[in-house]
Amino acid sequence: MENKPVKPLIKSSSAKPRKRAAAVRTQLDPERWVDEAIDVLAKEGVTGLRVEVLAKRCGVTKGSFYWHFKDRQALLCAVLEQWKIGRIRDIEKMTSVTAGNERQQLHYAIEVYGASRNRKGMSIELAIRDWARHDPQAAAVVEAVDLYRLDCTRKLFVESGMSDAEAKSRSLLLYACVFGLSLMHYTHFDDNLSDLKQRIAERIIAS
Amino acid sequence: MENKPVKPLIKSSSAKPRKRAAAVRTQLDPERWVDEAIDVLAKEGVTGLRVEVLAKRCGVTKGSFYWHFKDRQALLCAVLEQWKIGRIRDIEKMTSVTAGNERQQLHYAIEVYGASRNRKGMSIELAIRDWARHDPQAAAVVEAVDLYRLDCTRKLFVESGMSDAEAKSRSLLLYACVFGLSLMHYTHFDDNLSDLKQRIAERIIAS
DNA sequence: CAATGACCATACTGTGTCGTATGGAAAAGC
DNA sequence: GCTTTTCCATACGACACAGTATGGTCATTG
Numbered sequence A, B: 001m002e003n004k005p006v007k008p009l010i011k012s013s014s015a016k017p018r019k020r021a022a023a024v025r026t027q028l029d030p031e032r033w034v035d036e037a038i039d040v041l042a043k044e045g046v047t048g049l050r051v052e053v054l055a056k057r058c059g060v061t062k063g064s065f066y067w068h069f070k071d072r073q074a075l076l077c078a079v080l081e082q083w084k085i086g087r088i089r090d091i092e093k094m095t096s097v098t099a100g101n102e103r104q105q106l107h108y109a110i111e112v113y114g115a116s117r118n119r120k121g122m123s124i125e126l127a128i129r130d131w132a133r134h135d136p137q138a139a140a141v142v143e144a145v146d147l148y149r150l151d152c153t154r155k156l157f158v159e160s161g162m163s164d165a166e167a168k169s170r171s172l173l174l175y176a177c178v179f180g181l182s183l184m185h186y187t188h189f190d191d192n193l194s195d196l197k198q199r200i201a202e203r204i205i206a207s
Numbered sequence C: 001c002a003a004t005g006a007c008c009a010t011a012c013t014g015t016g017t018c019g020t021a022t023g024g025a026a027a028a029g030c
Numbered sequence D: 001g002c003t004t005t006t007c008c009a010t011a012c013g014a015c016a017c018a019g020t021a022t023g024g025t026c027a028t029t030g
Helices: A030-044 A051-058 A062-068 A072-095 A102-114 A116-131 A136-159 A164-183 A193-205 B030-044 B051-058 B062-068 B072-095 B102-114 B116-132 B136-159 B164-183 B193-205
Strands: none
Touching: A030 A051, A030 A062, A030 A072, A030 A116, A051 A062, A051 A072, A072 A102, A072 A116, A072 A136, A102 A116, A102 A136, A102 A164, A102 A193, A116 A136, A116 A164, A116 B116, A136 A164, A164 A193, A164 B164, A164 B193, A193 B164, A193 B193, B030 B051, B030 B062, B030 B072, B030 B116, B051 B062, B051 B072, B072 B102, B072 B116, B072 B136, B102 B116, B102 B136, B102 B164, B102 B193, B116 B136, B116 B164, B136 B164, B164 B193
């Protein structure tokens, strides 16, 4: 005994992908687990992210989970990491723009975050931010993402002709407003919400 | 058997307060439970609000809890209710102002919410809003509080000379920004955060 | 074809939690 | 003073969950 192959914290799926790529089997890899975990996270929060629940969603049992991950904490770390790189990739895509279109791109960013089609993305965002209130690791990831986001939009404001200080304040205002709105329940506050949102976006972006 | 006195859902403490008021004993009343519960809620979130944990904090056992409350859900309802009335009371106090001082009062409101001294209040706020993402009851309370808040500050904006539509958008922007900022991690974004906040407040309030 | 390793199921321990049943102590009421 | 009511402790059953141990199945490899 004791000769069980050493299980890495998170089994690296890049170290020998079974065969080549074809659907040789329907077996699970860590990424599948993480994807499913993020789904649960969005709906139930971190505390609702249980191993057995997740296994049931994947159609397997705990035995499989503990093959791919050392423990629950390892999954949580993987979730944070995957979210972080996904966010940074999105931010880069969202804020790379040809000169002269900065303001338009800023409007687009606000619209995307506030859109109801992005409901799931915002649920993940809020779940992780709530998670970060108790967990230093999550807090560190959130801070990294926030600082990156803030700096990207800051550049857009600067390139659209603002001072650096003003650009920073606008950048912070933009994201604060976007997340804050997703936190509030204001659907019955007015019967022309799109006009309200338009005014807000103008206030944030316009010089 | 079966003659045990009927336990109300939440034992009304106003229906015969034991003696008069004096410290005749150190026994617990529902309000004490709710106060302690809100404390735990702020630190651990709803899912961390367990009966036995709460009992230990109060220095008693579960037996006491289930005397004062029908079940855990009854406590949660009481927490929501107490938070709701407390918020509405605060809002009224915060937005009642002599004519001419509206803008000053709006600045004060932003400052209070963003202040670090109000850390606990904001923790409760965020915990309840996260709770509201899964629980319709909590969502209803949050909506009621939000609508009340939004309307109170809307009046301030109107009285300071804005159109109703503009006032509404400013009101929404104000609270969204306040809650959004408390959700972000931006302490390392700039070394003059107070200037940043000042600019943001100006942007929200100034005409 | 035999051996190895990857992947998963089953069974088990231990803990935390909800809710109930029941008894005990102290105050309140007569 | 005796009974009733109030408030709490203790003990219990049921369940959900984390993590471990161990064996089984199938594909891959030599």
